[in-house]
Structure formats: structure tokens, C-alpha cells
Amino acid sequence: MHNTNLTAIVLTRNEEPVVKDCLESVKWADEIVVVDHGSTDKTLEVVKKFGVKIIVEAPVYSNFSDRRNLGAKEALGEWLLYVDADERVTPELKEEILHTISNFKFQISNFVGYAIPRKNIRLTKVLYHGGWWPDYVLRLMRKDKLIKWEGELHEQPKIDGEVGKLKEAFLHYSHRGSLEHKLQNTINWSEIEGRKMFNAGHPPMNIIRFLSAMWREFYYRMIKQKAFLDGTEGVMEAFYQVFSVFISYARLWEMQQKSEKEKK
Template identity: 30%
Template sequence: MNSSENSGILLSAAVMTKDSLRTLKECLDSLDFCDEIVVVDDHSTDGTWEYLQSRGGKVRAFQRKLDTFAAHRRAMCAQARGQWVLIVDADEKAMPGLGEEIRGLLRRDPRHDAYHVPQKNLLPDHWPRPVHFWTSQKRLLRLGKVSWADSEWVHVPAIHEGKAGRLKHGLLHRSYDSVSHLLRKQVSYAQSGARHFHSRGRRASMPRACVHSAGAFLKFYLLKGLFRFGMGGLTVATALAFHSFAKYALLWELGSGVAGGERKLVPGETRA
């Protein structure tokens, strides 16, 4: 475990990175309000590790092969020396006001052990109309009071007692680089979610798959306002609904059996 009680450090940032040199500097610069910044690098090959070695200051970096996000988060938090940790991805940066809100909260002896941090998901700059939508995740955590279940799920939540609080200010997240990147991420996330629920004995059903997929589309397209952004908004809402359906389809397949083999490439694909 971390040595937060003896270190005198109140707030650590914990950053996950893999070949993220393009966004990492802006991310780390935005976290200057933290007492230290711990970075775990998944053996990058784009110069990320060399940049981290030269960064100095508040930044402490180590390398670890990503196996599961839960194990990765546990490893990061074991390195953090703060009483609290703010978990950030390398394609995110703190928005104005977040640092002041967190520092003010921690000075007042917070009531909760975990806090939801809003995320403004920003879509690619090259799209004709800027697209964004808001989500939130539990990212501000009291170390020693939270844990993660063993799971392959990318979005496995932190476990803690009581309810989670909610911050007003948040993180800017550069979510997707292109339509192709958007779709590939949904398949990857759906696979991790299906494996998580299958390991816990969940079974897929057609009614649940239909209801949850339609609900996801309505949530993002109408409630989160993606209808305002034309084709870009429709594309994102449909992709997120597809993620929900794909998770159930993959869960159904996991409950049905294992394929005897799978071709590495599909027609037109040039990489495995």
C-alpha cells in the first residue's frame, strides 16, 4: 500500500499512458495542482517513456505491461503517496476550475470516499462540426478506502463504502480520433464488458439487448444532446448504442460456446 499517512502528500494524480506522446505533455501540465503525478507507461514505443524520463519535477514514472485495467489501477495507486488520488488518462486534461474545486474540497474533510468527475468528451477536430457530450466516472478516490474487483472490464468501477459524491468541474477527454477509432473502441470495450459479466454468471437475453441498445441511443442522442451536431452526433450515438448491443451479442456467444478458430484478417484489412 502507499505511505500517504507519513508522506505529507495530500493529492496524487495517477496517469495511464500507452504511446500517448501527442497528448501527454498537455495532460501533465494541467495537473500541476496535484502534489505529485505518478505515471504508469505500458512500454510505449513512440518516445513517451523517454519524455517521462526527462520531465522531472512532480512526475514519477514506471513501466508496467497492461493486463487488466483493474490491476493497472491498483499498481498505480500502490505507487501514489497521497491521501487522495485523481485518476486521469493520457488523452485527458484538467479543465479550468477542477484543481481549485478539489483542493478546496480536500481542505474541508470530504464526506465521501469517492467522487464522480465530469468528462467533456471532445470529438475529432477535423470533423466539419465540433461534437462533444458529457459523461462522468469515479476518478477522485480516497486511498486506503477503495479497491477494484478482479476483472477484465475497462470500466470496472472503484469499490467503496457509501455513496459517491460529485464534482462540478471536470476533465476534457479527446475521446476518438476518427470514425474508425470510434468503432474499434466500441468493439474493444464491448469485449471487455462481455468477459466481465460472463465471469460473474450473467446471461444475455434478446429483450435486454434490444432495450439497452435503444436506451443507449436515446440517452446519448436526445438526453446528452448529440442531435445538435448533425451527422457527427448521429454517428457517435449510433456507435455507443452499437457498443451496448455488441456487449450482449458477445455475452450471448460466450454462453453458447467457443469458436473453433477465427481468421486474423477480414477482407480489405491490412493488419491483424
């Protein structure tokens, strides 16, 4: 054990195939807290076999921010490291985290939080273009400086103090290389995205708005961020993101249509 007083907080939901490797990558932490959101596979069995002592069962209707806040509430560490089940802390990142915490302890640095880059592995390949690198996520922070996490999807922490950046990266096995898994995630997340836009009073969807939204995504991924430089996988992922945007707006369209019918 390292005397850093660090708690690793791992969020899970049906992560049986990947959670063990995730836990292995943070086993050096002083404490591990797992926040599970209704897993129906053997995720919790794997977690318990690994020896994790603090397992929090999140409410059914909790969102990502709620679950991250639950993890912070249970954590005893002075520092919190948030890791998703499909992410891995490399040995290089581990050493940088330990060095960073040590610097704070000896007042060499005043940052109270750190954004960590991610190497996104999509369709079995690390993507460095198309907007996927460096993909900084704010995941390392002092517990006493964390105000709260906010946001239903793409949640962000509010921190009282300055935030720095680390150089070493998470490995992010996004969608685990499976199109079936990608599609299932898109189905789940698009409902949340559509609901957010609907609740915000988004203008009624029409042909122009559909085409405009998809063109913006295509331009950003393929032209501005040069997704084609990552080869076939980069191009496939860029087009998939255009499709994902379409599905989110199609969900919005469905909600708008239903709302109009209910008014009649």
C-alpha cells in the first residue's frame, strides 16, 4: 500500500467481461469503492471475489452524477480517482498520480484536481483523430474540494480550486470493439439526449434541422478533426457518430410528435 490516502471509485452496470481488469489496474489504491447500478449479470460476483469491501447499490433512477456523488460520499480517501469499468489505469499513469499527490502533500503544487487524457480504443484501434484525442476527463481530485458532480449525461464535477492536467493517459475500451454493444449504448444514451433537448424546448425537428445536425457532426469528425487519418476504423467511427446524432434527434422528433398528439 502507498501512503497516499487515495480512493478509486468505479462505476458499474453489467460489466462482467471488463470489471476485473479495471479493478486490477487500480488495486494499488488505498481503497476501492464500487457503485453499481442494477447489474443483472455476474458483475457484483466478480467485484466481491476481487475483495472490494465497499459496494454501493445506486437507486434505479439515479443518473451518472448521482452515482459519482454516491461514491464520493462513501470514500474515505483525501484524494478521489474516478475510473469507469471500461477504463484502465496504466502503470505510467499510476506513477504520475502518486507523484502528483506527493507534490501536493509537500506543497510543490496547488492544483486540487486534474484532468486525465484518454486513449480511446474504438473498433479495436486507438484513435488519435476525429476528436478522440486527447479527450481530457476531470477524474482526479481532492475530496474536500469536490462540490458535486452535475449533469445527467456527460457529467462534470464542480471543484473549488485550480485544476491541472496529467500527461499519462487512461486506456478507454469504449464499446469494447463490438458493434452490438455500440448500438445498445446508442439506444440507451440517445433517449437521455433526446429528453434533454425536449425538456429544453428544442424547436420542432424537420428535414433541414436533421440534415444540419448530421452535416455539423460529419464536418467536425471527418474534415476538421481528420478522422480519415486513423484509417478504416477512423472513418467508420466518424460515420457512426453521425448516425448517433441522427438517432438522438430522431428520439427528440418522436417526443415532439407524441407531445403534439397529446395536446389535440
